[in-house]
Amino acid sequence: MMTALMAAGSLLLTLGCGNVPGDSSAGPRPEDDQPVSTNAGTGTPAPGAQASPVRPHGGTVNTHRVPFERAEPSADGRSLKVYWWSGVEPCNVLDRVEVAENAGSVTVTLWEGTTDPDAICVLMAVHKVTTVELTSPLDGRRVVDGAK
Secondary structure, eight states, rough: OHHHHHHHHHHHHHHHHHHEEEEEEOOOGGGHHHSSSOOOOOOBBOOOOEEEEEEEEOOOOOEEEEESSSSEEEEESSEEEEEEEEEOOOTTTTEEEEEEEOSEEEEEEEEEEEETTHHHOOOEEEEEEEEESSSSSOOOOOOEEOOO
């Protein structure tokens, strides 16, 4: 009797998962052949992976500073592409970017918040990028992360 119950339970579990041994009618699942977006364990984007471009949204709540990964100057030094890791919207939304420039450095501070405090937030990393315009060319000045 116990063996029959275990066999029936195994069959129900297998059918409930949608994978019956030897049945290929379901075909491959879309997620089986999807490329990963990061190199496992390193937190760096996989070769060819693109960061998601975002613009400041404003009006978020629970706003906080977010450290960035790197800042790359444009060819003419008049802007920076700032890269960081974040979460999905509406839980992690770029609220604003503050830039403080002086003769020796440019301090960039990213601020994120949520546009929906009642949202259920999934824990999924998103590589993001935003472009920051400078009032004068970078010209050898050091870029400082205002969140650190």
